[in-house]
Amino acid sequence: MLSSGAVYPVYQLMKDNAVALDWNDLIGPVKSYYSTGGNLYSMAFNSSTPILYYNKDHFRKAGLSDKAPTTWDEVEAIAKKLQAAGVKCPFGSAWPSWVLVENMHAYHDQPFADHGNGFDGLATSLRINGPFGVKMMEVLARGAKEGWFTYGGRLNKAEALMTAGECGIFTTSSAYIGNLTRASEGKFTWATGFLPRLAGFPQGSSIIGGATLWVMKGAKPEEYKGVAQFFKYVASTENQAWWAGVTGYLPLTNAAAKAMDASGHYAKNPNQKTAVNQMSNGKTTPNSQGIRLGNFNSVRDAIEEQMENIFSGHKTPKQGLDDAVAKGNEILKEFAALYK
Amino acid sequence: MKRTVFRNRWLPWALVAPQLAVTIAFFFWPAFDSLRLSLYRASPFGDRLIFIGFANFQRLLADPAYFRSVTTSFVFSLFVTLVGLSVALVLASLANAKIRGLGVYRSLLLWPYGIAPAVAGVIWLFVFHPSFGVLPYILSFVTTYQFNWFLKGWVALTLIIVAAIWKQFGYNLAFYLAGLQAIPGSVLEAASVDGAGPIRRFFTITFPLLSPVTFFLFTLNMTFAFFDTFGLVHAVTQGGPGDATSILVYRAWKDGFDGLQLGYSAAQSVILMLLVIALTAVQFRYAEKKVTY
Numbered sequence: 001m002l003s004s005g006a007v008y009p010v011y012q013l014m015k016d017n018a019v020a021l022d023w024n025d026l027i028g029p030v031k032s033y034y035s036t037g038g039n040l041y042s043m044a045f046n047s048s049t050p051i052l053y054y055n056k057d058h059f060r061k062a063g064l065s066d067k068a069p070t071t072w073d074e075v076e077a078i079a080k081k082l083q084a085a086g087v088k089c090p091f092g093s094a095w096p097s098w099v100l101v102e103n104m105h106a107y108h109d110q111p112f113a114d115h116g117n118g119f120d121g122l123a124t125s126l127r128i129n130g131p132f133g134v135k136m137m138e139v140l141a142r143g144a145k146e147g148w149f150t151y152g153g154r155l156n157k158a159e160a161l162m163t164a165g166e167c168g169i170f171t172t173s174s175a176y177i178g179n180l181t182r183a184s185e186g187k188f189t190w191a192t193g194f195l196p197r198l199a200g201f202p203q204g205s206s207i208i209g210g211a212t213l214w215v216m217k218g219a220k221p222e223e224y225k226g227v228a229q230f231f232k233y234v235a236s237t238e239n240q241a242w243w244a245g246v247t248g249y250l251p252l253t254n255a256a257a258k259a260m261d262a263s264g265h266y267a268k269n270p271n272q273k274t275a276v277n278q279m280s281n282g283k284t285t286p287n288s289q290g291i292r293l294g295n296f297n298s299v300r301d302a303i304e305e306q307m308e309n310i311f312s313g314h315k316t317p318k319q320g321l322d323d324a325v326a327k328g329n330e331i332l333k334e335f336a337a338l339y340k
Numbered sequence: 341m342k343r344t345v346f347r348n349r350w351l352p353w354a355l356v357a358p359q360l361a362v363t364i365a366f367f368f369w370p371a372f373d374s375l376r377l378s379l380y381r382a383s384p385f386g387d388r389l390i391f392i393g394f395a396n397f398q399r400l401l402a403d404p405a406y407f408r409s410v411t412t413s414f415v416f417s418l419f420v421t422l423v424g425l426s427v428a429l430v431l432a433s434l435a436n437a438k439i440r441g442l443g444v445y446r447s448l449l450l451w452p453y454g455i456a457p458a459v460a461g462v463i464w465l466f467v468f469h470p471s472f473g474v475l476p477y478i479l480s481f482v483t484t485y486q487f488n489w490f491l492k493g494w495v496a497l498t499l500i501i502v503a504a505i506w507k508q509f510g511y512n513l514a515f516y517l518a519g520l521q522a523i524p525g526s527v528l529e530a531a532s533v534d535g536a537g538p539i540r541r542f543f544t545i546t547f548p549l550l551s552p553v554t555f556f557l558f559t560l561n562m563t564f565a566f567f568d569t570f571g572l573v574h575a576v577t578q579g580g581p582g583d584a585t586s587i588l589v590y591r592a593w594k595d596g597f598d599g600l601q602l603g604y605s606a607a608q609s610v611i612l613m614l615l616v617i618a619l620t621a622v623q624f625r626y627a628e629k630k631v632t633y
Contacts, residue, residue: 006385088471144491152471153490154578161471298599301579308581312491330399334601338381338388 008215008224010231011039017228021235025253029208029279033290043213043231046249048175049206050099051274052196056189058087058168068193072139075169075196079148082168089150091143094158094172096151097303098209099195101128104136106288107195109204113332118292122336126328128303129321132201137310137317139198144311151311154304171195173209174275177248192274194281205282207290210249241265250275294335302327371613377606384600396607405583406591410615413587416501417565424505424561425512425554432516433542446517453510457568461575464503468495489577493584496577500585503576504569512557519553520546559623566616588612 014021023031023040030044054068059078062085069075079090093099105112110132113123127133143149150167152158162170163183177192184190195206213234215227233239240256243249245265251257257276260266266273282288293299303324310320346352378397381390400406435446452460467475470488479487489496523546531541547554570589573579579586579594586594592612596605 005387150471151488151490154580157490160469164472166471295599295601298595298601301594301599305580305582308491312493312581314582327405331599331601334381334604338383338390 006217007041008217009039009041010043010213010215011041013215013224014228014231017225019228019232021232022253025255027250027252027254027257027279028284029205029290030250030252032284033208033292034212042215043234044252045211045213045234046175046243046247047208047210047252048173048249049208049275049279050095050103050171050195051174051206051278052193053162053167053170053172053176053180053190054193055162055165055168055170056191057165058082058085061085062087062168066191068191069169069196070194072136072196072198076139076143076148079143079169080146083146083148087166087168089152089161089167089170090148091169092150092152092158092161092167093170094152094156094162094176095209096154096307097300099171099173100136100140100307101133101303102291103195103206104198105132106204106207106291107282108132108198108201109283109285109287110201111287112291113293116286117290118294119286119289122332122339123293124329124332124336126299126325126332129318129325132198133321134318136198137307137321140307141310141313141317145313149311151308173248174250174272175210175248177271178246192271194274194278203283204288205284206278207288208250208279245269245272248272248275250279293332294339295331298331299328302331374606374609374613377603378610380603380606382602384602392603396604397611399604400607400611405586408583409586409588409591412497412583412585413566413589416497416504416569416585416587417562419501420504420508420565420569421558421561423501424508425557427505428509428512428557429516429550429554432513432520433546435513435517436520449513450510452506453508453514455507456571457504457507458571458575460503460507461500461572464499464506465576468499489581491581493581496581496585500569500572500576503572504565507572508561508564512561515553515557516550519550523549555623555627558627559620562619562623563616566612566619588615 011023026040026044029049030047031040033047034040034042034044052068056066059066059082062078062081064078064081069078075091082090102112104110105128110130111117111127113127114125115121115123117123140149144151150158150161152161156172156176158170159172159176159179161167162172162176163180165184165188174192180190197203213231215224219227235253237253237255237259240251240253241259241263244251244256245260248271251260260272266276306315306320306324306327309315309323310317315323379391379393381392381395382388431449435442435449439445455463465473467473468487468489470476470486470490476487479485486492487495489499527545527549528541531545536544566587567589569587570593573585573587573590574593577585579590588608589612592605592608595601595608599605
């Protein structure tokens, strides 16, 4: 979108229409993801970050303490116990590429692609087949082989497993809280924790995902006036607190986060605070400010295709990641050729 | 055939005009546009349009994954067509018998055709789902084999083949039923009198007399399997696991609308179009000779 030349940058729109918005109040990761040269280009709408969920009932049944695992070693140990206790999906995850590859790299301060993940220039090659990527994939491949990691499909398909109460540990977007709260009511209990860390790698930060509102060029001035007012409405503390409160998306402004604390919302719904804490606990580095790639959907497809080949045992983690990088680079090259 | 003669020169044109307009607007125009686009590298908003000749085709033909996709498409289409037609023919023969409640049976058998491919996909997804599907649950009593189509390619392919057959079943059945009812009873009775059993009667009389229907359905199912099954794949497997169910039409859609590589996607549609034109031409050239009208 950014490269297309078809959009009207949001900071410009707000300035032209004299609508004041305190950009500095936007939470850091949101601001950095959607800004170029310090200026906001699109209006963040729903932003979330992946967190860990666990089914308390399964933990109790397997004789485990009521505590979220914090490292992948713990995930593995607990998942094996859950497996032994007869849990069908000891560990599962939705959004395979976003959670287990993109976020895991950022979370451990590892590069996902060159040129600062595409923030310093058009990215031309992926970096996911390094020591970290391979090690991460080895853990998951072992889990798939030994049966303590249940692969449940692309996109958010695997969430059906967690919703049905079959998973012990599960990683997906914080936005899933709203759905899970309603689906689990009266059936099972659960809690959340930070994403697990892989020992021996530095601290980064998880990254956001979701949708952002772009303004297209070519509309009438009075329409843009309306758009500017709408953005002001969306960003208002009141609306942000409501929207984050009913879904599990992150409040986009610090003011909204404070308001939710002050109203006692987080004290009543501690699970909604997990994502906020995980973000503020993280360290924003060039590797964890986000990922900006051309044709990113195709790149993701290439990655998820190879993840399936790895989990099914058709390819070794190294081989699969190498193939994903080769395919991904070809897609990036196409995009670079378009916008050279 | 009776020949109709129009006195007015313009009337026939006026009568076919609506159909022509639809065909031109929705078939020829997009087809020519894909032909044009396949020679370009295009950005999603059309602000960049770089002529690159046959580079999109070269990229496709150099990609082993594309040839895997071609193979998968042929396997998929052949199974959908052959198994689909066989099952429809057998059940149509049964539904053609003189039994009580026939109308109800027929209506029920025709039902699946009224369902969109994507919905059919979701229904089968629930039947096959490795965790909460009915079928894996039943199979778990018989075998310990894990029918997890999220990771096992052949299970995923079987799943979409079954779903596509089921989806197209009502249509095939309707035509076979009509075909069976058009077979004169006297011919079959004469064969009976000559001592031909039911199986002999089927293969020497019914099946040859049904050949025009079979030929028509064969072409139609092949086209359905090649072009119309995108929604099904999208709802169930998204082309996975790996690229086990990434049939040509799904690949073209994904690279175009999901990946926004429009020229590359257009090149795939052009190849797909040529393939299906070739297939249809071959069928008309060789298979039609064996058809008795």
